[in-house]
Amino acid sequence: MDGSSAGRTRAPGASSYRLDAGRERPSxxxxxxxxxxxxxxxxxxxxxxxxxxxxxxxxxxDLLLGVHATGSLAAACRDLDLSYRYAWGLLQSSxxxxxxxxxxxxxxxxxKLTALGERLVWADQRIAARLAPTLDxxxxxxxxxxxxxxxxxxAPQRLHAAHGFAVETLRRFLDxxxxxxxxxxxxxGEALAALRSGDCxxxxxxxxxxxFEHDILAHYxxxxxxxxxxxxxxxTRRIGLIVAPGNxxxxxxxxxxxxxDVRFIHRQAGSGARLLLEHMLTRxxxxxxxxxxxGIDELTHAAVATYVASGMADAGFGLETPxxxxxxxxxxxxxEHYFFLARAETxxxxxxxxxxxxxRSERFRQELGRLPGYDADRxxxxxxxxxxxxxxxxxxx
Numbered sequence: 057m058d059g060s061s062a063g064r065t066r067a068p069g070a071s072s073y074r075l076d077a078g079r080e081r082p083s084x085x086x087x088x089x090x091x092x093x094x095x096x097x098x099x100x101x102x103x104x105x106x107x108x109x110x111x112x113x114x115x116x117x118d119l120l121l122g123v124h125a126t127g128s129l130a131a132a133c134r135d136l137d138l139s140y141r142y143a144w145g146l147l148q149s150s151x152x153x154x155x156x157x158x159x160x161x162x163x164x165x166x167x168k169l170t171a172l173g174e175r176l177v178w179a180d181q182r183i184a185a186r187l188a189p190t191l192d193x194x195x196x197x198x199x200x201x202x203x204x205x206x207x208x209x210x211a212p213q214r215l216h217a218a219h220g221f222a223v224e225t226l227r228r229f230l231d232x233x234x235x236x237x238x239x240x241x242x243x244x245g246e247a248l249a250a251l252r253s254g255d256c257x258x259x260x261x262x263x264x265x266x267x268f269e270h271d272i273l274a275h276y277x278x279x280x281x282x283x284x285x286x287x288x289x290x291x292t293r294r295i296g297l298i299v300a301p302g303n304x305x306x307x308x309x310x311x312x313x314x315x316x317d318v319r320f321i322h323r324q325a326g327s328g329a330r331l332l333l334e335h336m337l338t339r340x341x342x343x344x345x346x347x348x349x350x351g352i353d354e355l356t357h358a359a360v361a362t363y364v365a366s367g368m369a370d371a372g373f374g375l376e377t378p379x380x381x382x383x384x385x386x387x388x389x390x391x392e393h394y395f396f397l398a399r400a401e402t403x404x405x406x407x408x409x410x411x412x413x414x415x416r417s418e419r420f421r422q423e424l425g426r427l428p429g430y431d432a433d434r435x436x437x438x439x440x441x442x443x444x445x446x447x448x449x450x451x452x453x
Contacts, residue, residue, distance in 0.1 A: 095231060096195040096202075100187045102180070106153050113146045116158075117180055120169060123159060124177045129167040178366035181382070185358040189219040189241035192227075199236070212236035213411055215396075216247035217260025218328055219356045221377045221427050222291045222394055229414050229423075237411075243326045248279035251397060257408070258288070258396040262328050263445065265292065265391045270447035271335050272328075280441070282452040286403045287444040288396040289437045290415070294429035295329065296389035298364050298372045298379040305370045308387055310336055313347045313371060321360050321369035324353040332390065333373045358382075376429030386429075395444070403438055412436060 105111050115138065122132025133143045151157050158173035169177065212235075217223045219241040230237050242250065247259035261276065263269050273280075299307050305318055310333075313320050322344075323330040330353075334344050350369050354360045361378035363369050379386040402408060414420050416436035424432035441448045 096198045098191040098195050100183050100191065102183055104176075110153060112153065113149055116146050116150055117176060119143055119146055120158060120173050120177050121180065123167050124169055124174070127166045127168070129159065129161065132167075175366070178362060181362045182359060182366060185356055185362045185378075186354065188358065189356055192219075192239065192241060211407075212238045213258065213408060214238045214240075214256040215258045215260070216240045216242045216250045216256040217258070217396070218242065218244055218247070218262065219358075220260075220293075220375070220394065222293070222424055222430060223260060225420070225423055225427070226290075226414070229420055230411070233410065233414065235410050235414075244328045245276060245279065245326060248276055248397065251285075251399070252279055252281075257402050258398050258411075260290075260394070261397055262293075262392045262394045264295075264332055265393060268332060268335050268339075268390070269445060270450055272332060273445060273447055274451045275331065277451050280397065280452075281399075282441045282448065284400050285397050285441060286400050287439045287441060288398055288403065288412075288415070289434040289439070289444070290394045290396060290432075291424050291427075291435055292391055292393055292431045292433075293427075294376045294386075294388050294391050295332070295374065296376065297387040298361050298374050299385045299387060300364060300367070300370065301383060301385055303385050303387070307371050310340065310389070311342075314342060316348065318348060318371060319350055319369045320347045321350050321363040321372040322347075322353045323360065323373065324355055327355075329357070329373055332392075336389070377427050380428040388429075393445075 103111060115136065118136055119129075119132055119138070122135050123129055126132055126135070129143060130140060132138075133140050136143075147157070147159055154172060156172055157170050158176070160168050160170055162168065215223075215237055217239075223239075223241075227237065227239055240250075240256070242260075244259075244261045247256065248261065250256040251259040263272050297307055297310075297313075299305065305312075305315075307313070307318060312318060323333075330344075337344055337346075350363070354363060354372075357374035358378040358381075360372035360374040361382045361384055364372050364384055365382045373389075376386045376388070398408075403412075421432040421435045424430050424435060441452070
């Protein structure tokens with residue numbers, strides 16, 4: 057089945073991408089210096105066929121996503137502009153295809169997906185969450201190439217950062233304002249390497265607040281110029297354990313992750329979240345290899361949350377925002393500073409003035425503050441490294 061139909065209903069906060077210039081994203085075609093700014097949106101497509109080659113009916117996944125979000129078949133039909141009769145026909149033909157129902161109707165209590173229906177929904181969510189950084193980076197690259205060809209505008213700001221909800225929000229604000237940006241989702245280490253080589257203007261980094269700040273800053277020290285780099289604060293955010301609703305396995309500490317009955321979904325090696333988890337476990341005398349993993353590593357916090365939500369893992373280490381958005385529980389472990397590192401001359405350049413204006417605007421700060429686990433009080437504040445972090449003198453002397 058084609059999972060890319062327009063108007064797709066997803067769990068709140070899930071990403072939707074579509075290869076299209078001028079639809080779905082706000083202010084998709086802006087006028088910059090008299091030239092059109094094209095927005096490229098890419099949405100993943102996936103198909104599912106029965107053993108005899110029959111595909112799932114079109115719009116079925118959309119319908120299941122709508123029921124999952126609203127708890128009502130009638131509401132899902134309204135959102136998708138489908139007749140109730142047509143939707144019921146989709147469900148009946150799918151039951152024949154699978155040999156099992158996807159939905160159960162209860163008088164007075166709405167509609168509820170069966171285990172199979174839920175599995176199809178979470179498959180769609182996991183595909184979107186896992187591919188989001190790659191597709192968004194690719195879309196940004198295509199946008200930049202189009203603009204270079206079609207207009208004589210100045211070069212866009214080059215932003216390399218770990219995939220996260222504050223960065224997504226900034227990207228949306230930049231789009232709405234018609235400010236071009238070349239966004240690439242990279243790990244903090246990769247972003248800092250790009251800053252040193254001159255391949256990016258802003259490098260997204262996050263450091264834990266408290267006892268592990270020194271260790272993580274020291275890990276990146278060889279890619280930081282402490283005298284000439286500047287810290288541009290974005291937000292603080294909570295990170296911890298993403299667990300199933302009600303926390304049925306009673307997972308409350310990192311030590312609980314070592315239990316034989318706990319399945320853990322890892323982030324990829326090199327990610328900031330995995331680096332912090334490794335340091336925390338080492339401090340307690342354990343190794344990340346002692347945790348029973350699921351055999352794969354996910355690339356984003358959202359993908360970790362959807363993996364837990366699908367029931368394939370009991371816990372993951374990630375941010376509070378995706379945990380809440382996908383209906384999971386969250387056990388806070390630490391808080392982090394999320395910030396951009398930039399060369400001092402870049403931060404003072406006219407080209408960055410519009411970006412700074414957005415970061416310092418009350419509207420943007422309020423938007424960040426609405427993200428679960430985020431605090432934007434210092435958003436837009438610029439400092440040198442020694443002003444920003446107490447541990448900097450211990451790391452750089």
